[in-house]
Amino acid sequence: MSIFVVGHKNPDTDSICSALGYAALKQAMGEDAVAIRCGEVNKETCYALDYFKVEEPKLVEKLSEKQQVIQVDHNEAGQAIDGLDKAELLEIIDHHRFGGLTTAAPLYVHTEPVGCTATIVANMFWDNDIKMPKEIAGLLLSAILSDTVLYKSPTCTDMDKDAAEHLADIAGVELKEYGLAMLKAGAGVGDLTPLQIAKTDSKPFSFGSYKALVSQISVTDTSEVLDMKDDILAAMKEICDKEGFNIIMLMVTDIIDEATDLVYYGEPKQLIADAFGKDVSGDYIHLPGVMSRKKQIVPQLTEAAAKF
């Protein structure tokens, strides 16, 4: 049975493309590994897969017992594919904070504080002198441009930029032009329902004793989301009630203006007030310069919760 390589639930471009890239690396090194996904592919990722003519990974909703698995782009139990607790976790390749990782046995873990898992995967190809297929270079490039929002995110490091430029050469695309087209393909609400908007690219977190969901949607004009705010708040209430979250936040991130409007529902709102030093009596706050959940939202909420 093949080893599964899988990203997080509600996969973004990095989770899909790093899974495909790492599975390709493992195959080139003689291991029987195959990329899978545990959720729907988003519009942006579809654009990248279509552009480089790669099929989306097979959907697996729950791992069978004893399945050997490699996690990419996440390490927190709440974000992982169902059935992971009974499976055999072999490796983790990631670029996020650790959220309570507990394993029965030692395993191979490689994490780095870089902007994208694909940057780590690309360097693994080069460190091991493995020739990278053109389409894999294109997918890893897509992941970096997505996670760093074309280098604009504060999570972006020189290592990400170096990898992206090298990958663009291999893939044969003009980096900025391709990246902007990909981001635009993924941005905006399109025909998403308020519930789908509230759950776009969502990840669960524990902040102190509070169970939170933090979603993020990229737009080129925040008003297309804010105009639907009341319906989105009603959907957030429904998610809180049904899934047991204390609080839900939706980052509406303007990739042109480089700012986020953070829409929230639930309690304690004071956590948001403490984290960002803002008045939270309205339904949302404006956060200029904020583009990264990982660097500009989650640590601030984690620290605020620790002092709560």
Added chain:
Amino acid sequence: MSIFVVGHKNPDTDSICSALGYAALKQAMGEDAVAIRCGEVNKETCYALDYFKVEEPKLVEKLSEKQQVIQVDHNEAGQAIDGLDKAELLEIIDHHRFGGLTTAAPLYVHTEPVGCTATIVANMFWDNDIKMPKEIAGLLLSAILSDTVLYKSPTCTDMDKDAAEHLADIAGVELKEYGLAMLKAGAGVGDLTPLQIAKTDSKPFSFGSYKALVSQISVTDTSEVLDMKDDILAAMKEICDKEGFNIIMLMVTDIIDEATDLVYYGEPKQLIADAFGKDVSGDYIHLPGVMSRKKQIVPQLTEAAAKF
């Protein structure tokens, strides 16, 4: 201020030697890193340091706030130097299971399921084409021979053996002869008190809701410990009462016979019965072939606790 490289509390040969080795690697790569220790150096490690004429790392009992630190040979909070929660954790290089690792931000983590942290450190020298000083090769070799008990432990992998043989060449020692002399220097009770015996190479663990301490002493004849069993059990009771452990286990490991007598005090003893399928009505159980806490004791207790 230098970056500190530190092993676990109650350091063993791997924690001291991998800290020295990784600090030397960082220095060779132009970073200001220095090895420290957060506990006394044991007899075995003293032998290795004396043999290769290396001074022991400076003792630091508590980190100051914002101190930058790299952890080697551990990742569990309970095993870490005091003050780590207020310090800045930069990296973890380790070969143990994960025990609830939580960080505010992403960091560099490199763990592998090998027998010794020093094996990972040695390969980092070679992967980065950094020339390894002879005495560092000797110390990293010592750590591998210690953790794998001269390759006899089931934790020992081909990667450990390959590294050890290469290191012995660089250090200019005959591997088996040196290793046996080092292990013998560290084995036995010498003039240790019953309390010191009960705490030899001890590590705290959480098994389900139970707080446990698992210590290990290497001997060439188990009777020298078992003859003092009543005094050691009294010391274990004292540790439980004073430090709030539910249960304490002492692995008395015969490095010649390749077996462990596991002496225990506290409750629930049924956890030990379930983990090893033995009658626990006495004060200790005999476990033939058992040499590794990490592979043959901790996972079994973790699994038993999960079903408790």
